[in-house]
Amino acid sequence: MRAILTSKWTKVAVFLLCLLPFADLLWRFINGNLGINPVETLQHGTGDWTIRFIIFTLCITPFRKLFNLPDLIRFRRMLGLFAFFYVCLHFLTYLGPDQSFDLAGMWKDVAKRPFITVGFAGFVSLIPLAITSTAGWIRRIGGKRWQMLHRLIYFAAVCGVVHYYWLVKSDVRKPVFYGGLVTILLLWRLASWISKRRSQAPVPVTAPGVSVSG
Amino acid sequence: MLIRKAPDLTYADVTPKSVYLDRRKFLRDMGIVGAAAIAGKNLLDLALPSHVALAAPKFTGLAKSPFSTTEKQNSFQDVTHYNNYYEFGTDKADPAKNAQNFKTSPWTVSVEGEVKNPRKFTMDEILKLAPLEERIYRHRCVERWSIVVPWIGYSFSTIAKLAEPTAKARYVAFETFYDPRQMPQAKYGGIDFPYVEGLRLDEAMNPLALLCVGMYGDNLANQDGAPVRMILPWKYGYKSIKSLIKIRFQEKEPPTTWNRYSADEYGFYSNVNPNVDHPRWSQAKERRLGEIFTRPTLMFNGYSDQVASLYNGMDLKKFH
Numbered sequence: 001m002r003a004i005l006t007s008k009w010t011k012v013a014v015f016l017l018c019l020l021p022f023a024d025l026l027w028r029f030i031n032g033n034l035g036i037n038p039v040e041t042l043q044h045g046t047g048d049w050t051i052r053f054i055i056f057t058l059c060i061t062p063f064r065k066l067f068n069l070p071d072l073i074r075f076r077r078m079l080g081l082f083a084f085f086y087v088c089l090h091f092l093t094y095l096g097p098d099q100s101f102d103l104a105g106m107w108k109d110v111a112k113r114p115f116i117t118v119g120f121a122g123f124v125s126l127i128p129l130a131i132t133s134t135a136g137w138i139r140r141i142g143g144k145r146w147q148m149l150h151r152l153i154y155f156a157a158v159c160g161v162v163h164y165y166w167l168v169k170s171d172v173r174k175p176v177f178y179g180g181l182v183t184i185l186l187l188w189r190l191a192s193w194i195s196k197r198r199s200q201a202p203v204p205v206t207a208p209g210v211s212v213s214g
Numbered sequence: 215m216l217i218r219k220a221p222d223l224t225y226a227d228v229t230p231k232s233v234y235l236d237r238r239k240f241l242r243d244m245g246i247v248g249a250a251a252i253a254g255k256n257l258l259d260l261a262l263p264s265h266v267a268l269a270a271p272k273f274t275g276l277a278k279s280p281f282s283t284t285e286k287q288n289s290f291q292d293v294t295h296y297n298n299y300y301e302f303g304t305d306k307a308d309p310a311k312n313a314q315n316f317k318t319s320p321w322t323v324s325v326e327g328e329v330k331n332p333r334k335f336t337m338d339e340i341l342k343l344a345p346l347e348e349r350i351y352r353h354r355c356v357e358r359w360s361i362v363v364p365w366i367g368y369s370f371s372t373i374a375k376l377a378e379p380t381a382k383a384r385y386v387a388f389e390t391f392y393d394p395r396q397m398p399q400a401k402y403g404g405i406d407f408p409y410v411e412g413l414r415l416d417e418a419m420n421p422l423a424l425l426c427v428g429m430y431g432d433n434l435a436n437q438d439g440a441p442v443r444m445i446l447p448w449k450y451g452y453k454s455i456k457s458l459i460k461i462r463f464q465e466k467e468p469p470t471t472w473n474r475y476s477a478d479e480y481g482f483y484s485n486v487n488p489n490v491d492h493p494r495w496s497q498a499k500e501r502r503l504g505e506i507f508t509r510p511t512l513m514f515n516g517y518s519d520q521v522a523s524l525y526n527g528m529d530l531k532k533f534h
Contacts, residue, residue, distance in 0.1 A: 113495055
């Protein structure tokens with residue numbers, strides 16, 4: 001298992017897999033095969049994949065611990081950046097077709113519509129994470145502070161779920177499903193943080209390099 | 215992609231009868247099936263514009279209506295594959311798949327309540343109550359998309375006048391057929407069934423209110439509310455109740471499905487109004503299916519001349 005996870009080719013394969021939803025949408029776009037409302041298909045498609053990639057990213061840390069697969073860390077940055085890639089596309093389908101690239105109109109919409117406000121907040125919160133995703137930035141900021149900053153993904157995940165929930169009219173099955181997954185992943189972190197604090201309670205110094213966030 | 219007909223052609227004129235009556239053979243002869251399978255749906259659309267797929271039109275000699283718009287119509291494909299009909303699933307593509315075997319015959323519509331002549335109408339009777347007209351209406355969904363559809367029917371007032379509402383009748387309540395066995399997806403819809411809607415009596419009597427029995431020269435497609443429905447083009451789409459089985463005249467304002475689900479989001483009137491937003495999104499613009507960018511939404515969906523007087527002196531924000 002370790003050999004597979006650390007192989008360069010696995011990383012290439014995962015990268016290509018992450019591109020598949022994009023390739024599918026692009027292929028259908030070129031072929032005029034995006035259904036009756038192509039803009040909506042693109043908006044929903046890129047939105048769905050944003051929340052999915054956020055969830056995949058949030059899965060890495062628990063899976064490393066639960067299945068004793070520390071090498072999964074090799075994929076976390078890539079999955080997070082793919083979440084950012086899909087949210088950028090998602091934002092463009094809003095800025096372009098919905099707002100006709102009118103920034104003033106967009107700001108008014110963002111300020112006034114709760115479901116747009118939350119979605120936009122989630123999008124913006126991912127920008128610093130994408131920028132500081134390199135090893136150089138981790139060094140510059142310092143591991144502890146970098147980790148604090150990257151907990152913003154919890155906020156982005158909650159924003160994404162609320163954004164979706166507020167979009168649908170009455171059939172809330174899908175947003176509730178994603179909300180359930182995000183809740184489980186965040187509760188796991190909370191539980192792990194509590195148990196860590198308990199076990200460390202007598203010694204006030206935190207162990208270096210061990211992280212429960214991610 | 216969309217191949218439009220000239221205004222005076224009937225749907226059958228677009229294609230020779232022998233071709234549309236045997237389009238499978240036509241396809242085989244043209245060797246298109248294989249090519250289409252490779253190139254996907256796109257080529258199939260090119261080879262088979264949706265109008266060609268229709269058989270000989272059921273309704274001919276339809277009267278033209280002064281209410282019709284000259285705007286570009288949406289294709290039959292658009293209007294039959296992008297539907298909100300929660301009894302058959304909440305995805306836009308669901309009703310086209312799930313309503314295929316919906317049983318629409320025999321069908322009766324009961325007219326009851328505060329009327330002198332309560333009675334049940336069979337579909338045959340409904341089709342013969344008045345000369346059928348083609349009315350090309352804009353249709354604006356509360357979700358901010360819109361379409362232009364050639365509906366067939368006559369003003370709802372025709373059937374109302376036959377029933378003779380009493381002096382007590384101030385509202386009309388409508389009910390959609392509901393059968394959980396035929397509509398197993400309904401339980402995921404999140405709203406209560408049977409679907410109910412309502413109008414003030416004067417709204418219902420406005421000639422624009424259409425009792426609709428067909429579209430594109432033919433019967434209504436199941437997913438579009440067959441066999442008979444209401445079309446109220448100045449109101450958001452969900453007011454135009456589908457697969458109608460009951461019309462009840464009454465004194466009190468009837469409950470309506472979406473209003474019951476969320477009253478601040480879906481008012482009893484639900485007139486198309488670009489100045490009154492849905493709490494969660496703006497209603498100022500809409501996307502016409504087939505277009506990329508949005509266009510401004512018109513007051514009463516562009517039907518102010520016909521209906522604005524119904525709401526004189528009313529605060530349309532309050533009575534949204």
